Amino acid sequence: MDLNLLAVFDAIYTERNITRAAASLGMSQPALSNALGRLRKLLQDPLFERNSKGVSPTPRARQLSVPIRDALNLIRNTLSEQWLFDYAQAEHRFTVAMSDYSESVLLPPLMDWLSKLAPGVSLRTVPIVERTLPAALADGEVDLAVGHIPFLDEHFHAQRLLDEQFLAVVRQDHPEIRDHLSLALYTRYPHIIVTPRSSRGPLVDAALQARGLSRRIALELPNFLSIPVLLAQTDFISNLPQRVARSYAQLMNLRLLEPPVSIGQVHMQQYWHARSEHDPASRWLRRAVAEICRRI
Secondary structure, rough: OOOHHHHHHHHHHOOOHHHHHHHHHHOHHHHHHHHHHHHHHHHHOOEEOOOOOOOOOOHHHHHHHHHHHHHHHHHHHHHHHHOOOOOOOOOOOOEEEEHHHHHOOOOOHHHHHHHHHHOOOOEEEEOOOOOOHHHHHHOOOEEEEEEOOOOOOOOOOOEEEEEEEEEEEOOOOOOOOOOOOOOOHHHHEEEEEEOOOOOOHHHHHHHOOOOOOOEEEEEEEEEOOOHHHHHHOOOOEEEHHHHHHHHHHHHOOOEEEEEOOOOOEEEEEEEOOOOOOOOOOHHHHHHHHHHHHHHH
16 A cells, blocks of 8 residues: 555645645645545445535545554654664664652653663662752763752753642551551651752751651651661651652561651652653653653
């Protein structure tokens, strides 16, 4: 089959007029009519019937319209992107700045997906450091940054990926905390926190201060990853992103609870520099990350 005939069909279906369809394809009207005749013969259906305004599609044409448009879009995307970065065949390494949250939640499904569809593509992750990350993105040393990174919001392109809620987490056999976490117990037991990236500090402290309360911080860490292990062996409390908390709950025998005060939520985003906005490889990576986040 001559695939050009699919473009002819789509143009006529869209325009509902032979003259306008020919103009949209840069063809003469006789050439378009000839192509339509070949298509009618091939599909054994008139496809389009004349009316006072132009043409109207037959039931068979309506049935074919969506599959044909999907096929054309697939071909266009393949020609415009994949030929420039053939991910299935490419040997390419990306450097991605990631928070510990992103590594825990995003990396496992992303790496599984890459191993099946783009086996020659590899990743190197680096930590998010406020002092060096903006320059690394601008210089191309880092291709992409993924996480909740407020200091990048004003100067870089960004795409929102996930909204994340927080849960309070304790060990299952905690001496006092069971299926409900009261405000009294929440403020009585020491907390483990992650060093805030914002000067405002954690939202939970502001919520407690509004009630004239405070909590005691027993331990401050640079990331989330060791907190589930520590909680499993102490009576401490911590507030963890729900996707992280749920992934460790059964493994570490942890209890997940609704916090007694509002903690708010964070938005995980991916950030990139304007220099890589139209780079085929970078665009492909951003689409892959966004698709994985959509699935999780």
